[in-house]
Amino acid sequence: MSEEEEPGWEVDPDDDWGIAVIATVGRQLKLRREAVGMRAADFGKAVGYGEDLVYKVEGGKRIPRPEYLDKADKVLRAGGLLSAMKEDVEKVRYPKKVRDLAASEARAVEIGVYEASNIHGLLQISDYSRALLECWQPAYPPRDLERRVAARMARQSIFERTPAPALSFVLEEATLRRRVGGTMVRRQQFERLMDIAQLNNVTLQVMPMDSAPHPGMSGRIELLKFEDGTAVGRSDGAFSGRTVSNLRELRVLELRYGTIRAQALPPRESLALIEHLLGET
Numbered sequence: 001m002s003e004e005e006e007p008g009w010e011v012d013p014d015d016d017w018g019i020a021v022i023a024t025v026g027r028q029l030k031l032r033r034e035a036v037g038m039r040a041a042d043f044g045k046a047v048g049y050g051e052d053l054v055y056k057v058e059g060g061k062r063i064p065r066p067e068y069l070d071k072a073d074k075v076l077r078a079g080g081l082l083s084a085m086k087e088d089v090e091k092v093r094y095p096k097k098v099r100d101l102a103a104s105e106a107r108a109v110e111i112g113v114y115e116a117s118n119i120h121g122l123l124q125i126s127d128y129s130r131a132l133l134e135c136w137q138p139a140y141p142p143r144d145l146e147r148r149v150a151a152r153m154a155r156q157s158i159f160e161r162t163p164a165p166a167l168s169f170v171l172e173e174a175t176l177r178r179r180v181g182g183t184m185v186r187r188q189q190f191e192r193l194m195d196i197a198q199l200n201n202v203t204l205q206v207m208p209m210d211s212a213p214h215p216g217m218s219g220r221i222e223l224l225k226f227e228d229g230t231a232v233g234r235s236d237g238a239f240s241g242r243t244v245s246n247l248r249e250l251r252v253l254e255l256r257y258g259t260i261r262a263q264a265l266p267p268r269e270s271l272a273l274i275e276h277l278l279g280e281t
Contacts, residue, residue, distance in 0.1 A: 010061075018092040027058070029076075043072075093147055111224050131180050164199075169203070169204050170264045187278060194274055216256065218237025221256060221260070233254075
């Protein structure tokens, strides 16, 4: 597959901010190229890309790869100005909804999640994410699917933050037993969970399938708390699934999440269950 055909690098037509960013980057690339008197074909050869791709990038129709910007910066003697655009360009690859979520997670000092249907996105390996998204209906076009997988993986930079946020996850046992992906994908996913569970700032619990009824049976719960004392939360089974931030509604979600954590297996027993499932895979 050629560079031009590779999915995941097209501009989302519904993302106004993304369109503006890529149009600006493309315009700067074109101005720099013309300023040094270089034709598009010659520039393409110099950076190792086809002339058609050069025109697409300069026209704001294609998201440039990070290495494209680095090579362009060197060839066009931009002094680092083009390379500096990589951060904003990288964000454009991800759907707006995911960017907003990632921004909230990046600010949070504490995150609590209960997941009933699948392993939470912050805990997924890329092959698990891809296998999960491939089963959705209507099906995602290849470019959208890869964009979503990349966005989900980028959110996991939260594990590298300093100071580290306090992260708490409760997964239904059924999410671990569901056969998402092949045997190797499942093994790698279990190994990933075991690695994360041993981080000092992470608490990972499993809600056993033989548990008594609990407040999470109506769906996912997410709680994010910020350094300034504010918080946001969301639950599939409360307040029509909308995001809430007032104290009364947050208290409801905190009560439900606290009850779920109390009923789930303790972290050590949860880790033992994951190890057992790994052994069975």
